[in-house]
Each structure stands twice: as structure tokens, then as C-alpha cells.
Amino acid sequence: MTYPFLRARHFALSIVTGAALALASVSPSQAAAKIQHLVSPGGIEAWFVQDATVPLIAMEYSFAGGSAQDPRDKPGVANLVGDLLDEGSGDLDSKTFHERLDRRAIELSFSATRDTFRGSLRMLRDNKDEAFDLLRSALMSPHFETADVERIRSQVISGLRRETTSPTSLASRKFLEMAYGDHPYGRPTSGTLESVPTITVADMKDYVGRVLARDTLRVAVVGDVDPATLGKLLDHTFGSLPAKANLTSVPDVEAAKPPQRAFVPLDVPQTVITFGGPGVRRSDPHFMAAYVVNHILGSGSSSRLYREVREKRGLAYSVSEGLLWLEHSAVFIGNTGTRADRAGETLDAVEREVSRIAEEGPTQKELDEAKSYLKGSQMLALDTSSKLAQILLQYQQEKLPIDYIEKRSAIIDAVTLDDAKQAAKRLWGQGLLTVIVGRAPQAAAQPAAAPATKSN
Incomplete structure (x- = not known):
């Protein structure tokens, strides 16, 4: 699928790790034979392929909701949340959090599509405990410190200003507005120049509390880890999230009739x-x-x-x-x-x-x-x-x-x-x-x- 884009802001893998990623290869026929439906002791489900070709682990996961859960008058909340979850959490400020990622060559990112809030985690096998612990901290106790919020907000606003002179961006926004009108799909995921300045920390905390929950969680893991160890990591990372999301209902909609x-x-x-x-x-x-x-x-x-x-x-x-x-x-x-x-x-x-x-x-x-x-x-x-x-995460999302x-x-x-x-x-x-x-x-x-x- 081409249009629902993913945006990762932090790529902390070293050159050596990047080369190893390029070598981590699984053919479709091998993958099909190896895909396991793993259920952790705490009930977290995942599609899992154990592959020891190289000592790496890649995890993709998502929660239902996405930017369709943004308040009607505040598009851009989910996008800001995705940009801020890794800007400090628990007892780590933003600088220290990123130093921990860099030191262990851990790649951690979050993004919002219209229907999902999703994340990626990639690491060397030997760094898995710290990687999953940092992810848990980001999901459970993000800081949303004022200085970090305003810095990221300024970056988003600068991007939105650039889009006002980009024919491609203007055409894409206008097309979705034409197709979907006032439906959530008609509103820009990244927000608008009018909405982004009005988004508060309370808005972002409310989004996290409503959307990040275990009942809509989908997980796909490929790499050098055994099922028992992965089950414990999944429980440690996701087990303390709320059991059920509190999502606003989004109606089915047919795009506007041409021409x-x-x-x-x-x-x-x-x-x-x-x-x-x-x-x-x-x-x-x-x-x-x-x-x-x-x-x-x-x-x-x-x-x-x-x-x-x-x-x-x-x-x-x-x-x-x-x-x-x-x-x-x-x-x-x-x-x-x-x-x-x-x-x-x-x-x-x-x-x-x-x-x-x-x-x-x-x-x-x-x-x-x-x-x-x-x-x-x-x-x-x-x-x-x-x-x-x-692709395993995508197939889960598509049922x-x-x-x-x-x-x-x-x-x-x-x-x-x-x-x-x-x-x-x-x-x-x-x-x-x-x-x-x-x-x-x-x-x-x-x-x-x-x-x-x-x-x-």
C-alpha cells in the first residue's frame, strides 16, 4: 500500500548494524512455514518468525485509532504524540533517552496513519532487554515536557508552512477534502497551521489514555529470539497498558462521486x-x-x-x-x-x-x-x-x-x-x-x- 506513509525520525543503528540488517533475509516460502501465532503468558498475541540468520530483532506493532481519533477541531494530535513519545520518559529526560538509544544502536520510532498509531523497534539481539524496556517507558510514562513539546511543535509548524507552497502537498490535501469532506479522513493527519498551535499536553495525554490499549494491539516480530523469551518481553512491554481502548466511533464512508x-x-x-x-x-x-x-x-x-x-x-x-x-x-x-x-x-x-x-x-x-x-x-x-x-503487521490489520x-x-x-x-x-x-x-x-x-x- 503506497499512501498510508510511515515517518521515522530516529535511526540510531550503526553502520555495522545497518549492514547486518541488509543481510537479514527470509524468503516468502520460508516465512510462511515459520510464522507462529505466539501468545505470551499475559495474553499478548503476536505473529512471530524466529530467524537466527543474524543477531537482530525487528518488531512492528500498532493500535487501532490513528489520526481518525483526533478531536474534530484539533487535527494533528496523533501526529504530535508520535513525535513526542520518545522525547523523554520515566526517569530519563529527552537527551538521556536518546543517548541510551544511540549507545545501544536501538532504532525506535512512532507514527500515526489515519487508522492506526504504530511503532517500530529494531535492535541487536544482545540489547533486547534495554530496547524493550525503553519502549515500555515511552508508552507508559511519556514526559511531554513543555520545552520538548514546543520544540517539536515548531518543527511541525515549519513543515506545514512549507506545504503551503508545495503543489503536491496542496493537491493531496485538497483531494482528501474533496473526497471525504468533514469525515475524519478528510482532515490532514499532520494537522493544520490553525490547529497545531492549539493542541495541549492534556489533549496528547487524553489521546494516549484512550488509544494505547491492549485490546486493539497488533504485534509482529521477526528475529533472533526464542518464543519463551519473546513472550516475557511482550508482557513486560505491553502488559501494563489499559485493557480496553476508549475509541470514538468512526463511520464508514464512500468517497465523493465523480466527476x-x-x-x-x-x-x-x-x-x-x-x-x-x-x-x-x-x-x-x-x-x-x-x-x-x-x-x-x-x-x-x-x-x-x-x-x-x-x-x-x-x-x-x-x-x-x-x-x-x-x-x-x-x-x-x-x-x-x-x-x-x-x-x-x-x-x-x-x-x-x-x-x-x-x-x-x-x-x-x-x-x-x-x-x-x-x-x-x-x-x-x-x-x-x-x-x-x-507485512505481517499489515496482514493482521487487514484481518x-x-x-x-x-x-x-x-x-x-x-x-x-x-x-x-x-x-x-x-x-x-x-x-x-x-x-x-x-x-x-x-x-x-x-x-x-x-x-x-x-x-x-
Whole structure:
């Protein structure tokens, strides 16, 4: 999945450790055979692959909720919490906490997506006790000291200010606003320039108390640790969290019906076009057909959009489109950038190709090639312990069976040409939600004004 992004701020692994991570390899077939459903003595569940190839442990975990649990008038709370959990906890201030991470080459990070609050922990096997203890401290007793809060808040606000002049950021925000309106999915995960200054420590503590709980916890661990030891570590780390989360209900929502178009004026030479529409949810029985045909339309340099927009017409350096499936909705989203005076021509080319595949569907050759690629690419997706842990966590979040890695190729193979054609019509038959960010059409035909100079 491409759009729900993870952001890690601290990478404390040494060069030697980084090299070892690159060597930590588990093939999909081996992984499928080794995946265990581990239950700790205290009842913490995890998907676990014991792998002693190198002396490393990678853990990915998540709690339900994410930025969808932000107060309606304060988007950005979950994002700030993710940035601040490792800024001091227990009897350690921020400086000392990070020195402990650095000294032991421990990588610890937190992030918020729309549906989950998640974290990553990576360490050398011999440092596992200290790594898990630091994580426990961060989850159970974060400081949220005023100096740390204001420093991180300033960083977030600076990033938000930069986004006001970024065509890509503006297009993405406007697209989700158009698609979802006042639903939590329509609000930016990182917050706004208006909301972030108003977020209080009380807001963040309330979020932690409501969201970080054992009943929605999902854990995936890959590495050099035995089941009994891991069970004790999981209990030590997560066992004192509240038993049940207190989440605000988030309703299911269908993205806005296309066609719709919005224009955001910005005086930049390159125009950004973001396009999309209602997608297919992960639980839908026709999801895999949509996933395969979507690869044909918009994924990679062999896709139809890439050939039509870049290779044949030279309208853009890149163009891509992908599926985004969420807990309560789904969309497809595409993006391209082009010269301001060629924006109309570029959008026409995109719309023609989307309309063509909706009406005709893919060819059998395209379908066969897409299946082959999607099956083979899984090998690359699982070539390190960290990647395997990430995909195992994703499969848990999507409520897939523990042996899904084994079943995936057969599910892809089962997609027929008729399935793919029906999925194409369902996805793209209504047209597009489109956001254009750049110079107004009449201004786009003129060269950009030279910047004003100032003499001293």
C-alpha cells in the first residue's frame, strides 16, 4: 500500500548494524512455514518468525485509532504524540533517552496513519532487554515536557508552512477534502497551521489514555529470539497498558462521486494534477481483481498511464496511480506533474486512458504480465526481517489469515479477464475527482514573472 506513509525520525543503528540488517533475509516460502501465532503468558498475541540468520530483532506493532481519533477541531494530535513519545520518559529526560538509544544502536520510532498509531523497534539481539524496556517507558510514562513539546511543535509548524507552497502537498490535501469532506479522513493527519498551535499536553495525554490499549494491539516480530523469551518481553512491554481502548466511533464512508474538479491557484512553473475516486475496500471479495487491474493502469514504468503520458507524449516526467484502502473506506489516487502550459493536455491524456480501460478492460497479455509481476515482487517485499515484520503487521490489520503469504499467489492467479474488466469498470467508469494546483489557465500560457530583486 503506497499512501498510508510511515515517518521515522530516529535511526540510531550503526553502520555495522545497518549492514547486518541488509543481510537479514527470509524468503516468502520460508516465512510462511515459520510464522507462529505466539501468545505470551499475559495474553499478548503476536505473529512471530524466529530467524537466527543474524543477531537482530525487528518488531512492528500498532493500535487501532490513528489520526481518525483526533478531536474534530484539533487535527494533528496523533501526529504530535508520535513525535513526542520518545522525547523523554520515566526517569530519563529527552537527551538521556536518546543517548541510551544511540549507545545501544536501538532504532525506535512512532507514527500515526489515519487508522492506526504504530511503532517500530529494531535492535541487536544482545540489547533486547534495554530496547524493550525503553519502549515500555515511552508508552507508559511519556514526559511531554513543555520545552520538548514546543520544540517539536515548531518543527511541525515549519513543515506545514512549507506545504503551503508545495503543489503536491496542496493537491493531496485538497483531494482528501474533496473526497471525504468533514469525515475524519478528510482532515490532514499532520494537522493544520490553525490547529497545531492549539493542541495541549492534556489533549496528547487524553489521546494516549484512550488509544494505547491492549485490546486493539497488533504485534509482529521477526528475529533472533526464542518464543519463551519473546513472550516475557511482550508482557513486560505491553502488559501494563489499559485493557480496553476508549475509541470514538468512526463511520464508514464512500468517497465523493465523480466527476468533480477543483483548482488551487499557485504561481509555480509546474502544475500538479491529483486524480482519483472511490476505490475497493480490502474486505471486498473483488479486491484482488481491482488490485491487479490497477497495476496495469497506473503502477510502474510499464503501466498504461506511464506509456501514454510520458513515453508517447512526453507530457510529464512521471505519472502513477494506486489503491488506498482504509478501515472505513477506499479510494484510488493518481498523481502527475507537468509544465503549466501543458496541464490541460496532460489531464486530457489521463482521462482518455482511464476512460478507455474502464470501457474495454485490459488485454489477456496485460493481465498475465501483471499477475507474474505481482507474484514475483513479493520476493523483494519480504527480503529483510524488517520488511517481513511490516507485512505481517499489515496482514493482521487487514484481518487476513496467518497463512496469507502462502495463499496470495493462488488468489492472484484466480483473477480472470472478466473479473479484471468488471473491476476496471467499477473503479473508473464514473470518471475522476481531479485537483489541479498551479497557475491559472490564462497565466499558464505566459512565462513566469521574474522574481523581484532588492538592493541593499
